[in-house]
Amino acid sequence: xxxxxxxxxxxxxxxxxxxxxxxxxxxxxxxxxxxxxxxxxxxxxxxxxxxxxxxxxxxxxxxxxxxxxxxxxxxxxxxxxxxxxxxxxxxxxxxxxxxxxxxxxxxxxxxxxxxxxxxxxxxxxxxxxxx
Amino acid sequence: xxxxxxxxxxxxxxxxxxxxxxxxxxxxxxxxxxxxxxxxxxxxxxxxxxxxxxxxxxxxxxxxxxxxxxxxxxxxxxxxxxxxxxxxxxxxxxxxxxxxxxxxxxxxxxxxxxxxxxxxxxxxxxxxxxxxxxxxxxxxxxxxxxxxxxxxxxxxxxxxxxxxxxxxxxxxxxxxxxxxxxxxxxxxxxxxxxxxxxxxxxxxxxxxxxxxxxxxxxxxxxxxxxxxxxxxxx
Numbered sequence: 175x176x177x178x179x180x181x182x183x184x185x186x187x188x189x190x191x192x193x194x195x196x197x198x199x200x201x202x203x204x205x206x207x208x209x210x211x212x213x214x215x216x217x218x219x220x221x222x223x224x225x226x227x228x229x230x231x232x233x234x235x236x237x238x239x240x241x242x243x244x245x246x247x248x249x250x251x252x253x254x255x256x257x258x259x260x261x262x263x264x265x266x267x268x269x270x271x272x273x274x275x276x277x278x279x280x281x282x283x284x285x286x287x288x289x290x291x292x293x294x295x296x297x298x299x300x301x302x303x304x305x
Numbered sequence: 306x307x308x309x310x311x312x313x314x315x316x317x318x319x320x321x322x323x324x325x326x327x328x329x330x331x332x333x334x335x336x337x338x339x340x341x342x343x344x345x346x347x348x349x350x351x352x353x354x355x356x357x358x359x360x361x362x363x364x365x366x367x368x369x370x371x372x373x374x375x376x377x378x379x380x381x382x383x384x385x386x387x388x389x390x391x392x393x394x395x396x397x398x399x400x401x402x403x404x405x406x407x408x409x410x411x412x413x414x415x416x417x418x419x420x421x422x423x424x425x426x427x428x429x430x431x432x433x434x435x436x437x438x439x440x441x442x443x444x445x446x447x448x449x450x451x452x453x454x455x456x457x458x459x460x461x462x463x464x465x466x467x468x469x470x471x472x473x474x475x476x477x478x479x480x481x482x483x484x485x486x487x488x489x490x491x492x493x494x495x496x497x498x499x500x501x502x503x504x505x506x507x508x509x510x511x512x513x514x515x516x517x518x519x520x521x522x523x524x525x526x527x528x529x530x531x532x533x534x535x536x537x538x539x
Contacts (some may be wrong), residue, residue: 177340182532192324197332236320245387265323267370269381269428286327287363290334 177291180304181295182207187228189219191237195286198212199232201296202291216240220248223240223255226267232294233280235264235271244277259301261293315373319366330359367503372407373483375508380403382429382512386422387534389430389462390415392457396434397453400442408448411438415455423462423533429509430533436502437466437529444470445526461515461532472523481506481519506531 175288186208193214200210211226214217215238223245227295235242242262249255262275262283264294274281281301284294299305333356335341337349344352374380396411404411434453441451449469457462483490485505506529510517514534521527 192328194328195324195331198328199377202335265320265327266316267367268374269383271320287323287330287367291331291340292338303359 177205178255180208180299183301184230184298184302185211185226186212186229186298187213187219187223187226189213189216189231189233189237189242191215191234197219198291199257201222201295201297205213206295209293214238216242216245222256222283224252225248227255228258230264230298231260232298233260235262235275243274244279246278247277261301263290315370322366323363326359326363328399330363333359334443336377338402339369346519349356362445365501368505371505372501372508378514381482382426384424384426384513386536387425387427387430389425390417390420391462392425392427393434393453393455393464396431396438400438403439404442404451407442407445409442409445409451410449411451411453416457417442420455420457420462421535424536425513426509429512433506433509434464434466434529436506436530439501440529441466441468442468442526444468446470447507458532462533462535463533464533465528467526467528469526472527473519473521478519478521482517 181203186203188196188199188203188210190199190212191214196212196234198206199210203210210305211228212220217239218232219233219241228257233242233245237245246260246262248259249260252254256279256294260279261284262280262285264271265286267285275283282297284297290296333352336344336352337356359505385526393415394413397411400412438451439452445451445468451469452467454467456465482503484501507517510531510533516532517530519527519529
């Protein structure tokens with residue numbers, strides 16, 4: 175399948191403890207030209223975001239060691255990282271969780287089960303203002 | 306995640322069910338879109354059917370979660386002044402692609418200019434109309450018609466969803482809003498519903514101090530009515 179390369183040159187950080195889902199997403203995003211860096215737990219995510227300086231972070235919430243809210247909070251409180259857009263991407267869906275995520279500075283909260291891989295690519299393009 | 310007891314249990318269980326189903330749905334989506342090589346027509350057809358099944362399972366989980374929240378003290382309700390015409394029209398537009406698969410025409414009538422804002426929880430009311438229109442599509446045969454109308458009464462806004470579907474048997478009319486209930490002709494026509502949709506609809510409308518009812522004739526169609534109180538009336 176021919177896919178556009180509109181994410182070429184972009185570094186997308188994907189924080190997801192489910193190896194299989196992470197593999198699927200990495201494949202789809204890299205098909206669109208992006209480099210994908212991955213972290214599988216909250217502490218690793220905090221380390222990797224500092225060293226890799228990604229263009230965008232897509233972040234699960236239920237993670238080992240530190241949850242996605244903690245990771246988000248850490249990113250948004252660090253002057254060097256706070257400009258990085260963060261999309262929360264979880265199968266949690268209560269309003270309480272959504273509001274908490276947005277109030278901590280997430281650009282968007284997406285429920286995993288409601289979309290398909292190509293739609294997350296569109297969300298990433300939208301967040302990076304790529305037409 | 307601050308729900309307690311039963312509700313927290315349900316929330317965790319549904320979350321754990323959603324994760325593997327999401328994986329299945331996403332992998333099938335990759336296959337269908339030829340992102341891991343081209344499928345034969347038969348392989349594509351089977352993958353699309355499996356994708357549909359994963360979507361239905363996810364919808365059932367979603368409905369179960371909503372029904373559980375309705376029953377628990379964690380049912381969140383945040384009414385705000387909203388444009389009901391705009392909201393309903395958006396749901397109609399959202400459902401048109403699904404209706405077009407069965408060549409069903411959905412028409413929408415409302416007097417936008419003269420319809421006042423109404424105090425509702427937009428997310429929940431969105432679910433109400435989504436459920437009603439989705440039901441109408443499920444139980445209407447190919448090339449049928451669905452009509453969504455908003456009218457203003459003295460103290461209420463009345464929204465109706467009318468279809469040319471299989472109708473509801475008289476003897477089952479009283480049970481239709483019950484949890485997990487599915488009329489026998491509905492099960493025959495479409496064995497894919499959760500039986501929770503109308504329970505969710507009724508619970509949400511009652512939370513708004515509104516009313517919900519229907520008229521129906523078997524094999525001719527049904528009309529569901531939702532009446533929501535105007536400002537100062539609830």
